[in-house]
Amino acid sequence: MLTAAALTKRFDEARGPLESVDLVAPAGEVTLVLGTPGSGKTSLVRCLTGGYRLCGGDVTVAPPDVVEVSLADADPRSVAWLRAHHLACFDGELVAAPTLLVAQAVARLAHTDAPAAQRALRRLGAEPLAALPVGRLRAPQRRTAALAAALLAERDIVVLDDPEQSAPVAALANWLTESAARGAAVIVAAGVESALRPIASAVGQLQEGRITWV
Template structure:
């Protein structure tokens, strides 16, 4: 990977998201993840972790609040950006794995991951090996189970060389200890990393900042 040299930061302010009048998932969430930090948001099932990640990555548009990505002297307000700008940011600056990647079913998993990450095949194969899932690397993507395809999507997200990494419960798919070490390495290189996890996750032990998401709000703890 090439070092990230530009100053980067993702800032969310007063995020609110509801799916029905009685179901307020996010209620004034604030989050700041600067370059070189590993931000871990803990929460129980149903706390709103996936909703938060989808708001941070432009999949969902919140009813209130803003999500701003700052890179060097440039910035983009994701909540007011048009769909084309959101797609461009997700393709070039934000690494995430919100859903199974769409690709030709005959393409080997490592090739699909490399294309999604905009890296060479060797980089993707190396990531599969690092996480002990190299048995998936040569399997055509269309022959994989849904859970394995999500693992491939995670490998693509971790292979990509982007200034922002925003992941929803990645420890479900790979060894948490190996993941924690890699995310810490990304942060130490200057990447702004945000991940969600369950309350007992080992990821919290390597975090710069830990937040607890409950009742639509985050309580932050600096380590």
């Protein structure tokens, strides 16, 4: 499970993108947070996964058989350990050496092998990327490769930022449903017209720094 309580994030003294956000994402469910561009979805994803330090409130991560961890207090090594073993995050482009083949880069990030990475890319309609060097990818292709790595890793908690922009919706919905079925807590930040509503157990609207659950 992942829980946020009164989560606040500001980048200056003015009102920030997140003001007292409350969220509960149980294991085995898909939690969907909808928002318009600029509403704070990416900031939310990065706060939930330790990419941003919180300005207020707390995020607690409770993987199976692991003592609950507070991201408000966790040191960088603890956050890195969580991301390596229990928490998958998709919030940007694939980052790897430009000469590394995409299948190898995805495999390293997901801690698996190149054939598994190639199958993951195929699931997302991106198999031709597998044999290309990372340096030849355009930005959208880098995002698709990063999404493949996040899903392939099969972490206990999966947090994704606008994945519908990087994969066919049907393939993505199937993979997210499978992730929840194996017991993962899945959190997706998406646009207000998201086609993932049918697979979500809970849907919230992020607006003016808060989530209203519907």
